[in-house]
Amino acid sequence: MLYSSTRNADEKVTASQAILKGLAENGGLFVPDSIPSLEVPVEKLADMSYQETAYEVMKLFLTDFTEEELKNCIKNAYDSKFDTEEIAPLVKAQDAYYLELFHGATIAFKDMALSILPHLLITAARKNEVKNDIVILTATSGDTGKAALAGFADVKGTKIIVFYPKDGVSPIQQKQMVTQKGDNTFVVGINGNFDQAQTGVKQMFSDKALAKEMEAAGYQFSSANSINIGRLVPQIVYYVYAYAKMVKAGNIQNGETMNVVVPTGNFGNILAAFYAKNMGLPIGKLICASNENKVLYDFFTTGEYDKNRDFILTSSPSMDILISSNLERLIYRIAGNDAKKNQELMKSLQENGKYEITAEMKEQLKDFYGNYASEAETAAIIKEIYDETGYIIDTHTAVAAVVYKKYQKDTKDVAKTVIASTASPYKFTRSVMTAIDEKYDSQPDFELVDELEKLSKVKVPQAIEDIRTAPVLHKTVCEVNEMQSVVKKFLGI
Numbered sequence: 450m451l452y453s454s455t456r457n458a459d460e461k462v463t464a465s466q467a468i469l470k471g472l473a474e475n476g477g478l479f480v481p482d483s484i485p486s487l488e489v490p491v492e493k494l495a496d497m498s499y500q501e502t503a504y505e506v507m508k509l510f511l512t513d514f515t516e517e518e519l520k521n522c523i524k525n526a527y528d529s530k531f532d533t534e535e536i537a538p539l540v541k542a543q544d545a546y547y548l549e550l551f552h553g554a555t556i557a558f559k560d561m562a563l564s565i566l567p568h569l570l571i572t573a574a575r576k577n578e579v580k581n582d583i584v585i586l587t588a589t590s591g592d593t594g595k596a597a598l599a600g601f602a603d604v605k606g607t608k609i610i611v612f613y614p615k616d617g618v619s620p621i622q623q624k625q626m627v628t629q630k631g632d633n634t635f636v637v638g639i640n641g642n643f644d645q646a647q648t649g650v651k652q653m654f655s656d657k658a659l660a661k662e663m664e665a666a667g668y669q670f671s672s673a674n675s676i677n678i679g680r681l682v683p684q685i686v687y688y689v690y691a692y693a694k695m696v697k698a699g700n701i702q703n704g705e706t707m708n709v710v711v712p713t714g715n716f717g718n719i720l721a722a723f724y725a726k727n728m729g730l731p732i733g734k735l736i737c738a739s740n741e742n743k744v745l746y747d748f749f750t751t752g753e754y755d756k757n758r759d760f761i762l763t764s765s766p767s768m769d770i771l772i773s774s775n776l777e778r779l780i781y782r783i784a785g786n787d788a789k790k791n792q793e794l795m796k797s798l799q800e801n802g803k804y805e806i807t808a809e810m811k812e813q814l815k816d817f818y819g820n821y822a823s824e825a826e827t828a829a830i831i832k833e834i835y836d837e838t839g840y841i842i843d844t845h846t847a848v849a850a851v852v853y854k855k856y857q858k859d860t861k862d863v864a865k866t867v868i869a870s871t872a873s874p875y876k877f878t879r880s881v882m883t884a885i886d887e888k889y890d891s892q893p894d895f896e897l898v899d900e901l902e903k904l905s906k907v908k909v910p911q912a913i914e915d916i917r918t919a920p921v922l923h924k925t926v927c928e929v930n931e932m933q934s935v936v937k938k939f940l941g942i
């Protein structure tokens with residue numbers, strides 16, 4: 450299996466090289482040349498553990514990893530860092546099945562991929578005889594940062610630098626990042642939003658002069674963002690796992706279609722679901738849920754992607770994104786895997802902030818349904834589900850729950866549906882608790898944590914206990930145009 454750049458048909462690399470590089474030469478993303486079919490039948494998958502399922506899925510994409518290498522990566526990733534043996538349990542509330550993807554070390558779904566990425570990367574470096582230290586450069590809307598820091602802290606031969614929007618993350622997200630231990634970790638708040646952080650990071654990746662200086666000092670960049678194929682492939686696993694477990698529990702018949710609803714920002718998680726569908730998994734609709742930054746909803750409705758609009762800070766900050774990077778992988782595909790055509794559209798995005806796809810391309814988006822949730826709707830659904838069932842969901846998952854109801858109303862589709870539950874409510878405690886009752890707004894963050902425990906009857910996760918009293922270790926704040934000089938300073942170049 451080889452990987453091609455979405456912007457240059459001639460750039461082809463192996464899986465391990467794609468993981469090492471993160472981003473292709475001219476800002477393109479690596480995509481697999483074909484999507485492999487699942488080899489193991491669902492009856493067999495139904496009896497497999499998460500780790501076994503991960504191997505069956507990932508081996509089809511990461512074909513230059515040996516069985517031993519891949520199994521080692523999986524074993525070291527999906528272990529007691531997760532607080533449940535199931536790794537990704539399903540919970541039914543009202544008429545949807547919530548796939549809880551937040552049982553890892555940093556209590557958001559980013560752990561699903563970022564607990565394995567460091568192992569994949571180190572293995573890839575060894576295979577390709579890389580001598581440089583690898584510098585993981587990452588922009589975060591709040592959750593990737595901590596999950597990547599936790600994954601790479603004190604990993605030999607790596608350094609990790611994380612940029613987050615200083616005023617664009619939840620207090621708990623910020624505290625999680627700035628208390629990170631590890632001599633190789635660096636955390637920087639920027640006076641800007643996530644898109645600016647992501648653009649700044651992408652610019653450094655494609656800066657040839659900087660690459661030379663890095664090389665001379667024995668460094669090379671890689672990425673922990675979902676532009677790295679090493680993030681996407683592990684994310685396909687839990688859709689396969691969820692389907693098999695739905696069959697095993699008798700919630701669906703083997704072969705019956707299942708819809709998925711994904712609260713979406715950078716389009717990585719839902720793209721993984723799309724890949725799973727293309728592997729032959731009986732997924733029906735891919736329901737893309739946005740918050741008030743509804744650029745994707747508009748895109749699916751009109752065929753025009755237009756980021757020229759106000760950037761809104763919402764209670765689901767990990768989805769406050771106007772440039773959904775991974776959409777490029779879908780655009781490339783519906784353009785007939787045409788790098789030239791894709792590059793034209795991406796150039797238009799860069800220069801005019803927008804592009805429009807052809808009717809022919811739009812025709813291929815039929816499996817997707819897009820909608821969005823307002824802030825008021827998001828808060829209301831948290832309260833409704835709590836009042837009716839006692840189950841408490843976080844704000845991102847709530848956006849998906851709202852959109853699922855809109856989808857049902859629009860289509861009358863009754864297919865069984867799995868909602869990707871992307872964060873623990875403990876990560877967004879204030880928004881969640883005030884959605885249930887405004888009276889909580891007067892209490893400090895960590896008191897709300899204890900109140901949430903009383904209401905939800907779910908024990909406070911270790912990730913939260915760890916930061917209650919932890920000292921702040923990272924205090925750097927910079928302007929958007931200072932990102933590169935900050936990186937150089939950290940690296941001493």
Ligand SMILES: *Cc1c(COP(=O)(O)O)cnc(C)c1O
Nearest residue numbers: 592714715716717718767871872
């Ligand atoms: C990152 C994140 C999302 C968005 O996922 P994408 O893959 O960027 O679309 C949604 N919810 C939470 C909690 C996240 O951390």
